[in-house]
Amino acid sequence: MTPPAVPDRALAELGRTEGGPDTLALLTRDQDTRRLLMLRAVLDAAEAADPAVCPGTARDRLREDWALLTAADRATGGGAHSPARARLTHPLTGPWARRCLTGLSPREGRLAPPERGELLRDLAHFSAVAAAAAARAGLPFTTSLTARDGVLHLPSLGALRTAEPDDVRVDVRHTDGRLTLRQPGAPDATVHLEQGTGAWSATPAWTPAHALPALVPGAAPMPLDDLDPYRVPPRDPGPYALSGPAAPDDAERKRWLQTWTGTAAVLRTGGEHRLTEALTLLRCLVPLELPPGAGGRGSCSATRREAFGALLSSAPATPVAFAATLVHELQHTKLAALGELVELHRAGPEARYFAPWRPDPRPYDGLLQGTYSHLALADFFQRRALADPTRRESAWAEHARYHAQVGAALPALVGSPDLTPVGRRFVDAMAAVHERLAERPAPRGYTARAQAYVKAVRTLWRQRQPPAPPLTNR
Numbered sequence: 001m002t003p004p005a006v007p008d009r010a011l012a013e014l015g016r017t018e019g020g021p022d023t024l025a026l027l028t029r030d031q032d033t034r035r036l037l038m039l040r041a042v043l044d045a046a047e048a049a050d051p052a053v054c055p056g057t058a059r060d061r062l063r064e065d066w067a068l069l070t071a072a073d074r075a076t077g078g079g080a081h082s083p084a085r086a087r088l089t090h091p092l093t094g095p096w097a098r099r100c101l102t103g104l105s106p107r108e109g110r111l112a113p114p115e116r117g118e119l120l121r122d123l124a125h126f127s128a129v130a131a132a133a134a135a136r137a138g139l140p141f142t143t144s145l146t147a148r149d150g151v152l153h154l155p156s157l158g159a160l161r162t163a164e165p166d167d168v169r170v171d172v173r174h175t176d177g178r179l180t181l182r183q184p185g186a187p188d189a190t191v192h193l194e195q196g197t198g199a200w201s202a203t204p205a206w207t208p209a210h211a212l213p214a215l216v217p218g219a220a221p222m223p224l225d226d227l228d229p230y231r232v233p234p235r236d237p238g239p240y241a242l243s244g245p246a247a248p249d250d251a252e253r254k255r256w257l258q259t260w261t262g263t264a265a266v267l268r269t270g271g272e273h274r275l276t277e278a279l280t281l282l283r284c285l286v287p288l289e290l291p292p293g294a295g296g297r298g299s300c301s302a303t304r305r306e307a308f309g310a311l312l313s314s315a316p317a318t319p320v321a322f323a324a325t326l327v328h329e330l331q332h333t334k335l336a337a338l339g340e341l342v343e344l345h346r347a348g349p350e351a352r353y354f355a356p357w358r359p360d361p362r363p364y365d366g367l368l369q370g371t372y373s374h375l376a377l378a379d380f381f382q383r384r385a386l387a388d389p390t391r392r393e394s395a396w397a398e399h400a401r402y403h404a405q406v407g408a409a410l411p412a413l414v415g416s417p418d419l420t421p422v423g424r425r426f427v428d429a430m431a432a433v434h435e436r437l438a439e440r441p442a443p444r445g446y447t448a449r450a451q452a453y454v455k456a457v458r459t460l461w462r463q464r465q466p467p468a469p470p471l472t473n474r
Contacts, residue, residue, distance in 0.1 A: 015429025091310035262319030283309030
């Protein structure tokens, strides 16, 4: 008999918004495998594409880049931690691959000239990925890359601003941990690789990649990626769109550092498993601008299904706020990864469910995602309230709000006929956690205010819904 894709123990842990090392490793291995398959799909799609979409020169270059990556992998013994594998499974390689697959598979079998030009520029980025991996592996090589709109981005190393603002050819040579970058009309730039993330250069045109220190001793530094051209999705004109990418200055990076430094301790007060989640699942941070009109007090954050391990966030105000953001967003990461392994429900995309944290109706999957994250936050803040008397009042207020919100959303999830048997067990586990949290409730005042708030929000939501169409006789 074929073993289940997700063992019962792992499903139970995830249903509780938890996940031990083995369960998180299962999700991570599956996502890494899917990433490698997606990259293989890009190469296969390029090979099969009409020359009018992907010319032979682009296909040849993809083959060369893949060969360089393979050599880099072999030079470091292969495995999940080789520089080549790390580049391919890096979160932001996912959006690039998805974009390339879309371009290589046009609906009508052809691309307009502007679209074809964008596809070729996207495919050229793979050369930079291969070059960065080979440099990290210590391979000597000589190649030519294309700076896009006057910027050459070398993942995990940095970016070179070229003398011309257009697409510019840059010749690259690597030997002994030193890159020489040559472009027309400018002096050569020498770039020295650093351990882990980043590289330094005396030329003012070079911007090094940045990383925050390890979350805990012995862990890897955390990339703070404000350079990758695929780090944020296209702007959505809707009211819940993410803010744009940020380019932190030294003061802003210091703020990130100060907040990040205190985050591990806060995560531990909400349960050791919250720190384990962050250490296992989080691979890079992408800074966002503060939301428009926030007056410096708002925040925004997100994860992307195609960028497993990336957290997009505006600059966090405090370690507590950032720890809560990590708890919230990493639940989305876990649930999205679980949904790739098993089918939890068969509900359609219709937006018709009430979610106390949004004024607009939500589809079933969106309600499940939001409820799951809010349940984890209710658990997180209850543990903080019980563990830290000095922060008890604020933690109980947060717990009561999240607990009341989950309580208002759970009936629609539990009562859905679209749940699969696996999904039924998962949602039932969520309901059990909600009941367990109620055994140690917040003080009465916090609970009453939270319930009154949810009631008011539900009333307003109902008032905003369009009236039902009148019944007609057939």
